Amino acid sequence: KFALLDPKANYDWYGGEDLVLAANEIKEVDYTLNVDKDTNEQIQFLISMGQIKSQDENGNDVIISTPISTIEIDDISVVKIQSNTKSDKETEETINEEESKTKESESEDIKTEESETEESDPQDNKNQGTSTDSQTQDENDQESTQLQTEEESKDQQESKDQQESEDQQESKDQQESEDQQESKDQQESEDQQESEDQQETKDQKETKDQQESKEYN
Numbered sequence: 001k002f003a004l005l006d007p008k009a010n011y012d013w014y015g016g017e018d019l020v021l022a023a024n025e026i027k028e029v030d031y032t033l034n035v036d037k038d039t040n041e042q043i044q045f046l047i048s049m050g051q052i053k054s055q056d057e058n059g060n061d062v063i064i065s066t067p068i069s070t071i072e073i074d075d076i077s078v079v080k081i082q083s084n085t086k087s088d089k090e091t092e093e094t095i096n097e098e099e100s101k102t103k104e105s106e107s108e109d110i111k112t113e114e115s116e117t118e119e120s121d122p123q124d125n126k127n128q129g130t131s132t133d134s135q136t137q138d139e140n141d142q143e144s145t146q147l148q149t150e151e152e153s154k155d156q157q158e159s160k161d162q163q164e165s166e167d168q169q170e171s172k173d174q175q176e177s178e179d180q181q182e183s184k185d186q187q188e189s190e191d192q193q194e195s196e197d198q199q200e201t202k203d204q205k206e207t208k209d210q211q212e213s214k215e216y217n
Contacts, residue, residue, distance in 0.1 A: 001016060001017065001048050001052065002016050002019070002031075002046065002048070004033060004043050004044070005044055005046055006042055006043050007042065007044055008040075009042075012037075014035065014043055015031075015034075017029070017031055018052070021071065045078050047073065049071055051066075052066060
């Protein structure tokens with residue numbers, strides 16, 4: 001048997017269960033304790049494999065004979081849960097049941113889909129083929145339009161580059177013409193200045209000669 005008792009209060013009984021074991025058979029136990037007394041931190045979980053007593057019809061204790069045996073106990077877990085909740089085993093059963101329902105529902109959906117496919121009109125398959133052809137044609141047209149757009153963009157870029165090259169050449173020619181004109185004007189100005197200087201020198205010489213001639217006479 002197992003029990004939850006309070007050793008500080010003369011082993012006051014909180015809950016537990018008597019188990020009947022059969023030879024060479026595994027017995028799984030799942031027990032939920034509903035506490036209807038004041039909680040106590042001293043409560044202990046105990047397992048007893050000693051003498052087991054019972055009572056007869058007259059209320060007298062009767063010792064139950066138990067054979068000498070080896071009992072293996074493993075995987076003991078005592079977990080505190082909230083009130084109005086299911087035990088771990090009940091929760092697991094609920095989960096398994098929900099998973100089973102989900103699988104059945106998915107299986108029915110697959111069967112329904114296969115049935116609808118088998119019963120579909122051949123005209124639908126034809127329409128589907130036509131739709132695929134149309135989609136392919138649209139994709140080809142789209143690719144052609146894209147190539148055409150790229151070609152136009154390339155031509156525009158080439159035209160733009162050519163125009164820029166012509167503008168640069170024209171600007172260069174204009175600059176050279178202006179430089180030549182400026183050089184020519186400068187040369188003419190220098191020639192004119194030189195001519196004026198020569199004329200002035202000539203006039204001065206003539207004036208000097210005339211002066212000398214006058215003085216001689």
